[in-house]
Amino acid sequence: MNKKNKDPKRAFSKKQKLAVELVSDRTGDADHIEPHTKGGQTTVENCQIIAPSTNKKKGVFKFTPRKWQQEFLESWDRRISGSPFMLIAIPGSGKTMATLEAARRWLSAGPDRRLIVVVPTDNLRTQWSKEAVKFGLELQTKELGTNFRHGFHGGVATYHLVGNNSMMFRKMCSVAPTMVIFDEIHHCSDDGESHFGNGIKEGFELATETLSMSGTPWKTKGDPLPFVRYDGSGRAIGNYQYDYPHALRDGVVRYLAFDHAKGKLKNDFTGEEYDLNEDISDTDAAFRLNKLLDPEGEYVRKQVRDAHRKLMECRRSVPDAGGLAVCKDQNHAIRVAKTIKQETGCDPSIIVSDADLENDSVEGFRKSTKEWLVAVKKVSEGTDIKRLQVLCYLTNTVSELFFRQVIGRVSRVRDLEDHEGYVYLPADPRLITSAKNIENAQIMAIKDQAAQETREFERGENQLDFTTYTTEHTGSDFMLIGNERVPIAEARKIERIAEQERVSMQKVRQIALLLGAGAITESAPTHEPEETTLEERCNVKRKKINKVAFRLSRLLECEPGQVHGKFPKQSQMSESQLEEKYRQIIGQINQL
Secondary structure, eight states: OHHHHSOSOOSOOHHHHHHHHHHHTOOSEEEESSOGGGTOOOSGGGEEEEOHHHHHHHHTOOOOOOHHHHHHHHHHHTSOTTSOEEEEEOTTSOHHHHHHHHHHHHHHTSTTOEEEEEESSHHHHHHHHHHHHTTTOOEEOSSOOSSOOTTOOEEEEEHHHHHHOHHHHHHHHHHSOEEEEETTGGGGGSTTOTHHHHHHHHHHTTOSEEEEEESSOOBOSSSOOTTOEEOTTSBEEOSEEEOHHHHHHHTOBOEEEEEEEOEEEEOTTTOOEEEESTTSOHHHHHHHHHHHTOTTSHHHHHHHHHHHHHHHHHHTTSTTOEEEEEESSHHHHHHHHHHHHHHHSOOOEEEOSGGGGGSHHHHHHHHSOOOEEEEEHHHHTTOOOTTEEEEEEOOSOOOHHHHHHHHGGGOBOOSSSOOEEEEEEEOOHHHHHHHHHHHHHHHHHHHHHHHHHHHHHHHSSOOSOOOOOOOOOOOOSEEEETTEEEEHHHHHHHHHHHHHHTSOHHHHHHHHHHTTOSSOOOSSOOOOOOOOOHHHHHHHHHHHHHHHHHHHHHHHTSOHHHHHTTSOOGGGOOHHHHHHHHHHHHHHHHHO
């Protein structure tokens, strides 16, 4: 039945390919927009032309949207065409992939369409171009003109380039339907860069669709940015928002633990002493923080030692865990790197410019198990290295927007035993306020998640009834499909076909009756789910326990080891004991 529903012709004819090449003005491989394996027809309206190299890469990549990404795509599809759209989603949640999928769908829906992505830094141009290839899109990064080179779907530019060449981009948008993605559009409101807003308005006023992105809502510092809506307090409004509590509940980001280091500053000439803590004014904090961040001073040295100690602890369970030190400027970064080497014996990699993001040492760090990476504030946002787990915050940039972007470097989940990240901060009152906002969001997410898990636990097999029973399934005779009792053997075949084709069992049954089929024969062999071993089940339960134990430790303001210390060693616990430990920890969270 599966084969009958699909178009038996998989390859496009020369005539079909030529027609699409003429309309799209591209040459390359003819490729299905809706994959043939999912029922896509081999017709010109379902055909796109992509580069041969892209086709090979596309063949091994399958984008499966997370729940929030699917919701965003549905919201994007419901938009009023031509109206600016804003996506606000926390760093590390997958904004790039979600927006590229939206762009792919838009480009596939009509002829002669093009895509322009605008990014803050040069290194992100390459990063976007590489990610786009996975979606069958080729984006030009250099030598941009009013027409893109043959075979390209569009290009990637920086805000700086657009600001200085806005008329060129305006002409691009006037000659063909154009979709524009603004990556981290809040950069246009940065101090000294506000003129970029005028450039993107002039350059992309004629764009067919605009999709803006940011990692967090921000307040305008001057004139409102084009393509952005604001509330009464001047904060940006998203058409779709994915915030930190939601990401925590979905398991997309790590929980973060913040260490606030107080400091003392002494004037060597007058003997006057000044403290850095959360009780001083912002003006006093600005002066004291700047002085305390001297890399040769004991304050920074102690911060480095503490952060390194935590990194070594993380590496006992996650051997490639890395640390990131964010610094004020290039000279400061070089001096901090020297201090890290002196205090830890590690030789850190250093990023002091956008160009360094592509050099061998940084790419080598990404693929290695090296301990430390040092970056300046202007490039820290572009540092996408998933193994970073410890952050040493050594910059005097304290805005909440920048703070959230930087902690995003250590918040990405990799589905390992690294479900927490650690941030070592100066006890600056502005940074403490930003960190407390994150901590409050975590507490809210922890309690919501615990309540949900309790409901699922009590609805499931593990209800709080300590009487045990041995159960056995002795089979079924019939299954109810719609309002009809169907023999179990036939019902199982219908069920498997429905799962394969992603349609309802009732629909499969109706088609079979229309075709005059008595009993349904299966179109392809199916595989029964693999049985799990006791060891595998226990490993899964230990991981779940580790996560909830960490969440409880955040509420109790203690180390996770203190939570685990109230129970026997997990390696010696039976499956039922692990279930009971999980239940007790969830119960404690609910009581707090």
